[in-house]
Amino acid sequence: MTNQKAQLRMVSAWSRNWTENRYLLWAFLFWIPVFIFPKQGNCQDSIVLQKTKKIQFLTGYIQQKELNLMPKVHQGFQYAVEYQADRELDHLSRFQARLGFSPLTTSWETSGFSANLQVQAGYFHLFPLLKTRDWKVWGGPFGKLSYNTSFYPNWDESHLYWANQLQTGFSSRTVYMLQGQARSLFWEFNLPVIGLLSRPNIDRDYKIDDFSFGGVLQAMHHQPQFIGLINHFQVNSRLGYNFPIGSKRQAQFGYHLDHMQVSTYYSNQFIQSSHQIFFGINL
Numbered sequence: 001m002t003n004q005k006a007q008l009r010m011v012s013a014w015s016r017n018w019t020e021n022r023y024l025l026w027a028f029l030f031w032i033p034v035f036i037f038p039k040q041g042n043c044q045d046s047i048v049l050q051k052t053k054k055i056q057f058l059t060g061y062i063q064q065k066e067l068n069l070m071p072k073v074h075q076g077f078q079y080a081v082e083y084q085a086d087r088e089l090d091h092l093s094r095f096q097a098r099l100g101f102s103p104l105t106t107s108w109e110t111s112g113f114s115a116n117l118q119v120q121a122g123y124f125h126l127f128p129l130l131k132t133r134d135w136k137v138w139g140g141p142f143g144k145l146s147y148n149t150s151f152y153p154n155w156d157e158s159h160l161y162w163a164n165q166l167q168t169g170f171s172s173r174t175v176y177m178l179q180g181q182a183r184s185l186f187w188e189f190n191l192p193v194i195g196l197l198s199r200p201n202i203d204r205d206y207k208i209d210d211f212s213f214g215g216v217l218q219a220m221h222h223q224p225q226f227i228g229l230i231n232h233f234q235v236n237s238r239l240g241y242n243f244p245i246g247s248k249r250q251a252q253f254g255y256h257l258d259h260m261q262v263s264t265y266y267s268n269q270f271i272q273s274s275h276q277i278f279f280g281i282n283l
Helices: 002-036 040-046 213-220
Strands: 050-066 074-088 092-105 114-131 135-152 156-162 164-178 183-198 225-228 233-245 249-262 270-282
Touching (some): 050 092, 050 249, 074 270
Antiparallel strands (some): 050 074, 050 270, 074 092, 092 114, 114 135, 135 156, 164 183, 233 249
């Protein structure tokens, strides 16, 4: 009888201990995710929003061939200025605007020159693909509106020629950190995939284009045609170095490549390729 009472007391004590231990176990299991997987809001709070604005100057060698006019290559130096605004949090968004001018000649011309004017505006929305202590890689879509207009007075003083586009495609940005965040190497690559292209007709109906503002604006959007990656080749790439100047500002310099070959069913091909160096400074 005494042994039975002792066994009952042991079972009762074990049951109470198991109940208490069970509550402790559930409490422990409940708090494990809190310590291992912190709340998303806490992670977002630790990410610092970075905003940068910069102005960049580009110059270099450019060649273009307007096959609606002549098979000769026009060449010269291009001078361009860019404004760029970046906003980086968990993704990278960028607005970029560019204005470029090029006086061009051929080996046949002894006086005067042709001219090429570029006006561009684009938006990029890139998502993080890789983030480590030394590397950052983003990738995502972009959209760009580009006006590319040329005037060849020695060969045709009556008409403007253009290759204007509204395009979208894939963009990437790779950054390799040097000395923490102070210095870095970066590589940017843009590949247009689809878009709309406007070109002048091969045969112009009138000797002189309408050079009024409304006439030029109408001509710049003449008969847009859908273009794709299969039959139109374009690429844009930039390799540069970012470094501090002073205690608060950053500067960049590097190499920029831009190449395109485009045409429509009603026009001949337009080819343009430029190799430039650039220098920029954060505002």
